[in-house]
Amino acid sequence: MLDLRLYMLQRLTALIMAPLVIGHIAVMIYAVQGGLTVDEILARTQGSVAWFLFYGSFVVAVSIHGAIGLRVISFEWFGLNGRALQLFSWAVFALLFGLGAKAVYAVTFAGVGL
Amino acid sequence: MIRPHRTHPLWFAFLLHRLSGLGLALFLPIHFYMLSLAISAPARLDGFLRFTDLTIVKLAEYGLVFLLAAHLFGGLRLMALEFLPWSPHQKTMAALAVAFAFLVSTLFFLKAI
Amino acid sequence: MANETQTMTQTMTVSIWRENGDDGRFEKYEVPARENQTVLDVVAYVQQHIDPTLSYRFACRVGMCGSCAMMVNGSPRWTCRTHVSKVVANDQLEVAPLRNLPVIKDLATDMDPFFEKWVAAEAVFHPSKTRHDPMAAITPDDPMRIAASEAIECINCAVCYAACDVVESNPDYFGPAALNRSWSLVNDIRDDGQDVRLAAVGSNGGCHNCHSQQGCVQYCPNELNPTLSIAGLKRETTKALFRRSR
Numbered sequence: 001m002l003d004l005r006l007y008m009l010q011r012l013t014a015l016i017m018a019p020l021v022i023g024h025i026a027v028m029i030y031a032v033q034g035g036l037t038v039d040e041i042l043a044r045t046q047g048s049v050a051w052f053l054f055y056g057s058f059v060v061a062v063s064i065h066g067a068i069g070l071r072v073i074s075f076e077w078f079g080l081n082g083r084a085l086q087l088f089s090w091a092v093f094a095l096l097f098g099l100g101a102k103a104v105y106a107v108t109f110a111g112v113g114l
Numbered sequence: 115m116i117r118p119h120r121t122h123p124l125w126f127a128f129l130l131h132r133l134s135g136l137g138l139a140l141f142l143p144i145h146f147y148m149l150s151l152a153i154s155a156p157a158r159l160d161g162f163l164r165f166t167d168l169t170i171v172k173l174a175e176y177g178l179v180f181l182l183a184a185h186l187f188g189g190l191r192l193m194a195l196e197f198l199p200w201s202p203h204q205k206t207m208a209a210l211a212v213a214f215a216f217l218v219s220t221l222f223f224l225k226a227i
Numbered sequence: 228m229a230n231e232t233q234t235m236t237q238t239m240t241v242s243i244w245r246e247n248g249d250d251g252r253f254e255k256y257e258v259p260a261r262e263n264q265t266v267l268d269v270v271a272y273v274q275q276h277i278d279p280t281l282s283y284r285f286a287c288r289v290g291m292c293g294s295c296a297m298m299v300n301g302s303p304r305w306t307c308r309t310h311v312s313k314v315v316a317n318d319q320l321e322v323a324p325l326r327n328l329p330v331i332k333d334l335a336t337d338m339d340p341f342f343e344k345w346v347a348a349e350a351v352f353h354p355s356k357t358r359h360d361p362m363a364a365i366t367p368d369d370p371m372r373i374a375a376s377e378a379i380e381c382i383n384c385a386v387c388y389a390a391c392d393v394v395e396s397n398p399d400y401f402g403p404a405a406l407n408r409s410w411s412l413v414n415d416i417r418d419d420g421q422d423v424r425l426a427a428v429g430s431n432g433g434c435h436n437c438h439s440q441q442g443c444v445q446y447c448p449n450e451l452n453p454t455l456s457i458a459g460l461k462r463e464t465t466k467a468l469f470r471r472s473r
Contacts, residue, residue: 008468103149110152119389
């Protein structure tokens with residue numbers, strides 16, 4: 001089920017995300033005070049290479065990590081295996097990465113003339 | 115699901131890690147979708163963000179932050195278990211991970227309301 | 228004899244799994260409720276006094292041979308060293324065959340898959356010397372000797388195998404006992420099969436499937452720590468990956 005390669009990917013993405021999650025929680029605690037607005041979010045992130053790299057690497061790591069995690073759960077708890085499991089894992093990765101990339105683009109560079 | 119042989123603290127730590135991961139993975143597509151509205155439909159996103167001012171939604175957010183923090187600290191515990199010298203305090207570490215998650219998410223909730 | 232009759236007045240009910248090529252079911256038996264008896268004593272009483280067709284497995288009765296493990300009230304136990312008074316819950320005692328193994332009949336399980344996985348996990352010694360070579364000198368304070376010592380004294384009872392949820396959900400998974408044995412051999416400097424061993428424990432059924440639920444540690448009657456051993460294998464296979472890529 002989980003061979004060395006997938007295990008390493010899972011731990012590597014976890015290690016990358018550990019500081020990112022701590023940063024994300026810190027930003028949430030700071031930003032949630034007084035409520036959230038679109039302008040407030042965009043003022044922080046729009047045109048920022050730093051936030052693009054922060055959320056960009058976050059999305060890449062979480063897409064891999066989430067896909068492997070759901071792969072294990074669907075195998076162990078729902079008996080999915082073989083080709084179906086392979087397809088499912090890639091579909092989860094594609095969904096998370098696609099939606100995540102769109103979100104990161106939207107809050108960083110979408111409204112900025114490049 | 116909880117059968118007699120599973121009733122020990124570290125099995126519950128496993129269950130929390132699995133369910134928090136599952137919950138986060140299911141939440142993420144919605145999270146990403148809402149954020150991508152920032153440019154295409156900012157009014158809709160602002161409408162949604164006003165909806166998050168409701169106390170019931172704040173409570174749901176409290177839950178989500180708890181899941182995130184529990185998965186973070188639980189994951190750090192697992193990687194410490196695997197890559198650092200063995201500690202005989204496994205149950206204490208699992209309890210600490212939950213305590214930290216509770217602390218951090220409660221701090222978020224207090225700032226949110 | 229008078230004493231025997233006296234103790235017979237106090238009885239308890241035990242549910243025992245009966246299966247013989249069918250679906251299997253629990254059957255109830257009235258047995259003496261003695262102050263001091265093990266679960267194996269109760270099973271033996273049923274077989275000797277109530278139903279001689281009850282099949283179960285035991286040998287040494289002193290916790291050395293590892294053949295009498297069963298599920299007792301839902302948890303895996305070595306029945307010869309498990310006192311009824313310690314595990315009875317609400318006056319209920321339920322004895323079933325070990326989890327995660329095919330049942331041959333009643334309480335006797337087929338241990339073949341369990342031992343086949345020891346071989347698959349390369350939990351077998353690969354000698355590096357012959358009988359004509361001098362003995363390997365290993366001092367007791369050698370760190371590898373200490374690491375190996377922590378993982379020995381396994382009696383192959385399969386209690387950990389029955390406690391493990393990963394074994395339940397993944398038929399390929401080698402399980403705690405086999406991987407624990409592999410780890411003790413990783414720390415054996417006389418062994419000449421480390422590359423094939425690390426390849427085996429890093430394969431599809433290997434150590435990376437472990438979720439560190441530590442049910443094996445919880446239930447091991449000899450207080451071994453297979454989770455620690457599996458963590459060691461995870462580290463060694465990771466290190467080997469970096470060695471290979473250099």
